Amino acid sequence: MEKVFLSRRNLESMSTADLISLSDDYGIDIPESLSRSFIIGELLAVADELDDGSKKDEPVELSGDVERENTLPVSYNETSVHVLLRNPAWAFVYWDISESELERIEDDFLSDSVFLHVRYFKTFEDEKPVDAFDIHVPLSDRERYILLSQVGTCFDVQLVVHDDQQIRILAETNRREAAPACCKAVQELPNRTEDMSELRKLSGMEHLLHEHYLNHRQSFS
Secondary structure, eight states: EEEEOOOOOHHTTOOOOHHHHHHHHHOOOOOOOOHHHHHHHHHHHHHHHHHOOTTTSOEEEEEEOOGGGGGGOOOOOEEEEEEESSSSSSSEEEOOOOHHHHHHHHHHHHHTTTEEEEEEEESSSSSSEEEEEEEOOOOOOOEEEOOOSSSSSSEEEEEEEEEESSSSEEEEEOOOEOOOHHHTTTTOOTTOOOOHHHHHHHHTHHHHHHHHHHHHHOOOO
C-alpha cells in the first residue's frame, strides 16, 4: 500500500478517477457531477482535520490504494475540447488549454471569460444553429456535464473566451447526433401524466428520469 500525501500539488497531479477513489477511501461521498476543484477541496479539508489544525499546505502522510504509476497528467499542454454521450440525456465535455494559450487569455481577457458555447442544429449540413447558449466555466476547470435539449437533431460544443469587446474560439468538437425522442423525455417530470412507451421503460429511461429529477431538480422546467 503506497503512502499518499494530501497536499494540493499531489492531489492536482492525480486523475479524476483516482481522486474519487481516494475520496471513497476516506468516507467522502462524491457525486459524479462535481468538479475536480471541489473534490480536491474536500480532500484538503480531511487533511486539515487529520493534521489537527496544521497549515493546509503541509503534506499529511496517509495510506491509500492509489497506484501513482498509472496517474495521468492533469494537462497535455494542448488546446482542445471533446464531448462524449454519457447517456441519451447527458453529455460529458472535457477540454484542455495549453500554457501559451492560458497566458494569452490572462493577458487579453478577464479571468472569468471562459465559456462552453453549446449549439444545436436541425441537420449536420446546416451552418446556422437553431439554438445556442453559453455555460461559464472557471479557468481551472477541465470537465463539465451538460443536460441535452430537445432542440435540433445534432449539436457541437465550442470552447471560447469572450468579453464585451472580443470573442475567440479556442477549439470546437465535431457535431454529435442527439436522440430527439430521448431528449424529449428529459422534459417529462415524474408528476406529469404523459405515458411512456414500454420500449423506453425497458431502456431504463424511466429510472434515469426519476434519478435526475431527485438529484438535479434545477435542470428541469
